[in-house]
Amino acid sequence: MELHQVRYFLAVASTLNFTRAAEQCNVTQPALTKGVQKLEQELGGQLIYRERQLTQLTDLGKEVLPMLERTAASAEAVRRRAQEFQRKEVAPLKIGLAPSISASLVLDPIAEIANCIPGLHVELREGVAEELVDLLLEGEINAAMVGDVRDVPARIDDWSLFEERYVVVLAPTHRLANRPSISIDDLRETVLLERVECDVAPKIQQSYFPEEPPNRGHCSGHDLHLQHMAAAGFGVILAPEHMPRLPTLKTIPLEGDRVSREVRLLAVQGRRYSPALDAFVKVTRLRDWSVVVRTVSTALGHSRSTRQTNPLP
Template sequence: MTVKQLRAFLAVAQTLSFTQACEHLHLSQPALSLAIKGLEEALGGKLLIRSTRHVRLTPEGESLLPLAKHLLAQWENTEERLRERFTLQLGRLSVAAMPSFACSLLPEALASFRHLHPKINVTVHDVINEDVMEMVRARQVEIGIVFAPEGMGSLTFTPLFEDTFVAVLPPESPLNDVSLSWANLLAQDMITLQRPSRVRRLLEEGLAGQHLELTVAFESHQLSTVGSMVARGLGVSAVPSMCIPLMHALGARCVALDDTPIACRVGLLSHQELSVAAQALRTVLTDTVAPLFEARWQHRGAGFAGN
């Protein structure tokens, strides 16, 4: 039983005229008769009785009529909803992002996306980098914003921008007023994220490349806790510059380092196949995030520590 056959039956059943049904469906009489015959063969019996002057429904045809109306209404509703999804007039989308990205760069990108596609509902999961990766792998979200992963498997990573680490200091630290090197910073009590944090590994790898070793006094699972501990004078830290707004909100100060920078790439993690809505969001992110990051970094300049 096909949609075409049901539409043919419904047109004849409602008009009780093959001629009017042909006009309504823009079909020839042989094509309409073939569709009705195919439906009757599929169901196993007569649905219509046709004479030279009249068309009437059999009892089975009478019982099929309300069902055909319901089935076709459901089908047309499904068609319309899918059409709206493909044209971005309807849809839902879930993304996951590191808190430092979710609270700084993501809102402006989502504002651009909302302006272009106001009918798409977006759910944001702000979770640590490792959880973002797991949510993408498990298909709980379509897009994740993460630091460049070490192993991706079947996933795809699209770089957005390259970030660099900055020092995080207590408000009254004497290091605020000196030219700061990695050696100066590491001489203090260091507060970092716990392993297996990608930020922690990037920092350790970058320092090892400069023949320096990270000795940790305090460690935490959340960047917000690291920032709060620094703000209260328990030590110092180093985080990607993307985290500066979060550190400032917690009361810490961020200072540029004069040594060789430790860099980290930030980008989009996803499976290769994406919904139309996710493809649209990926385009907005790739078009807006890098210029936004560059503009903010240049605006901070050398004096971002006090902002």
């Protein structure tokens, strides 16, 4: 089945006249008739009754008409999209984010890119680091931001963006909320709320609980769910410092050796960058991330110093 055959059939179906249909398609009537006949051969049945004064769709023609209309519309949409892409009117950019990487980190770079690429169209996808590496290699995403990742393939370019610490996120009414820092003994005695498939929990367990697991409580695949549970007093969250949080929560640093991780940018090595991807990589790598982390730290410190809390017993 060829698209011009579909187009010829749709023209006849709308005009019910081969002469006018041929004029509409800008072809001769014999060429249009031949195209419709080939379509009928491929579909295995007559689509149009051909009579001297009357042209009508057959039952088969009526049955396939909506599907062929959708086919033609989809083909036209593909053509327009390709033309827009070639004219740089559409610039797709697919970014993968690990579960512990907040979308807030890419908003400013995206806004900066959008100023010079008006057709920017961003798609964000979430997945564990190893899954994002596979999506990069398969071409399903253009770049990824991850935390700790092991055994990055040689085909993947890997740039370190910044280092950040982990903090404890909890309700201001929690019994630990007035501590200047939280120790490992404190963590052993409280309930940890865990983000599913997040790299934070394994990192904390390796550093703080090498022999015995922590007291894990509820879990969820979404940060917001955990934050609402923490606000309700069900436990505390161990999270990267940059993670946006509910205004009803506060953060406290971990005591002792600083537990941190690097946030990294990944892209496929040697693959030709689109203008949107090239801009994203450059803006992200040149960005002063220390300002972002420092701003977050200052805000957290201000929050700790100004909030009044009523600890639970």
